[in-house]
Amino acid sequence: MTSPTVLIAGCGDIGSRVARRLLALNWRVHGLRRHIEQLPTGVLGVAADLHQAQCPAAWPQEPLDYLLYCVAATQHDEQGYQAAYVDGLRHVLDWLADNRQAPRRIVFVSSSSVYGQSEGEWVDETSTVAPIGFSGKLMRKAEQLALGAPVPATIVRLTGIYGPGRERLAGQVREGYQVASQPPLYGNRIHADDAAGLLTFLLEADARGVGLDECYIGVDDAPAPLHEVVDWLRTYLGVTQRSQTQSIRRTGSKRCSNARARALGWTPQYPTYREGYAALLSR
Template sequence: MNAVLIVGCGDIGIRVARLCSPATVAGVVRRPESAARLQAENIAPVVLDLDRPFTAAELDADGRELYYFAPPPATGDTDPRVAAICSVMRGAHRPRKLVYISTTAVYGDCKGRWIDETAPLEPGTARGRRRLDAERQWLAWGKQQQVPVVLLRVPGIYGPAKLPVQRLRQGLPVLAEDQAPFTNRIHADDLASACLAAMQHGADGEAYNVSDGHPTNMTDYFNRVADLLGLRRPPVIDRATAERELTASMLSFLSESKRLDNTKMREKLGVKLRYPRLEDGLAACGRELGCD
């Protein structure tokens, strides 16, 4: 198997690395303290700050299968980190193939409609515009460098390490369920499987929606997680109150409503979901966390 490099090797990166065995895997992290976790998983750590100048030799992507999971900066409409990495991965320093985790925010608000990958790309938030900029940079770079690039458009990710525990313990409010927009989710294990399938079977230049195919809403999700963990369900507020009390980040998620069609992921990548419904995935989270 080919050597693998995972840039932004956090929880999802580690799950992907486990599936890549027996390939040799290296993971790029920003902080030295993250390196120990990678070493414990038999992942060779590469400590690299994408916001500072770096060289192709430091990145060491040459001929590898590259998974790019690093997020863009928190502000702006572009992703300078992708620009920086594209600038050094050229010529002999190119990876063999690249899989990029994007976001379904690139579609913007679809008014609750079911959408597939042919939907217009009309991001209504800076978060979505940054990811669309990254998608376009990767596709242009891939064409120029003759490297296959596969895009995965991913909604909310959940798993044992990705539950809103702190928010629930703080008792922060949620929007009334009858006013909450449709949201989509994918379990961390299923996302990792989709990443591997994209590397193996994804077509150059293609995008794939990665979701469980059963949208709910954020309020329903928070309530189910609270029940799972034995915590009090969050207080409910109406839309007008939410506009005053919720953070700009949370409001950006509540400003969009869409239902994702995952047919292309299942049929073209051959992904068989382990957790096709939220209740399946949360039950697995509960078992891993030792919840009764």
């Protein structure tokens, strides 16, 4: 059997983690990003700017089995989200068409921001999608673009990614930031390694002929109130001071379920924030 070929568009932190895993499985991996010198060893570089409509000169000419669209917006406003998620995806789909490439499946990395629930409700892939802010609305627009492509697509809604280089909450705790316990603000998290693990799992499952759903939520096993996470981090880090002026403010409160991904056979390496943050902070 010929090893599958994948193009990872937006091969940054999460994309590079996926690339390393797929290379270990003998996949042929193309990585698209502006600065290809930052790609992991073994990844075939595609230097490109997703904001530009012109197909990059280094675009792969071989058949592509999979497209993983795994972009992170560099500009966190409406214009930045439109450019990264909607326009960028539209450009890549055009480049596929221009080169007469029809992948077996597109995997588009989205966000739980497409859900508007904010009262601590449980949310799964069948829950109502009603984004409130511009980020969720544009992410939903990009999801619909992916699902409307001429090849099958799967959406993966990742939530609260943390890991090396993503330690903002721990930094706030170290500075003594406080968070209200009432009403409880439920948050959802996934370690960066588990986010990459889920994406790899889905690609590998499809390559084996396993039928995939149109959507999966990428989250650990235990959504938790933010104050509980902060208190645990405070104890773990030995932080005793409490700021009288600085507080952690979050909007929204929902609990995302990973039951669908688990039913397919995926298991997170870090089932709760405790294991994940302990591994992160012990470094």
